Amino acid sequence: ANDFPIARKSSLQRFLEKRRDRITSRSPYAS
């Protein structure tokens, strides 16, 4: 993770946010 290129941070951020959304929507507790 320390070697992750700074220039890719926006792509990484988007990926992590969408992943969180996908996981949350799969949760049985999701509204």
Place this chain on the structure above:
Amino acid sequence: PSMAVFNQETLQQRLQALIEGARESWTYAIFWQSSVDFSGASLLGWGDGYYKGEEDKGKRKMTPSSVSEQEHRKKVLRELNSLISGTASSSDDAVDEEVTDTEWFFLVSMTQSFVNGAGLPGQALFNSSPVWVVGTERLMSSPCERARQAQVFGLQTMVCIPSANGVVELGSTELIYQSSDLMNKVRVLFNFNN
């Protein structure tokens, strides 16, 4: 009527449009951006990517050997999450969910680049010709490291289509055979004027 201007925002929208508008089930799309390094050699590096995921996500059974691999992936993801959020540790439950093979392959792709002619994306750019590899056997026996890596992570189809400024790569966990419709879409969506 004018051609699109290349920028990060429209790039993401184009990748999304390409995947979400396709009849086939693509797992991800990446735009490898062409540039020139300090020595004057041409290089393909990460431009942007759109990850959709696969239909059977989460159904795969964990094998004992993949438990330690999962721990490693989760650890890296926690660190990356901290890098983004700016906090030392994360209490985000989503980070501790299983990191699928295709998620990991996509994530690792962000750190990769290809010199002219190397790898499937480099080959497509160098020959100005699309590369379409379908099936586990063909991916596994490819001289390109990226194709073999894709097969290891469960992908069954990998396509690289050259365009202005770079190469569009698509991957799927399903078998998808060559389609002129997809190539036409790439030509329209990624025909930048700068």
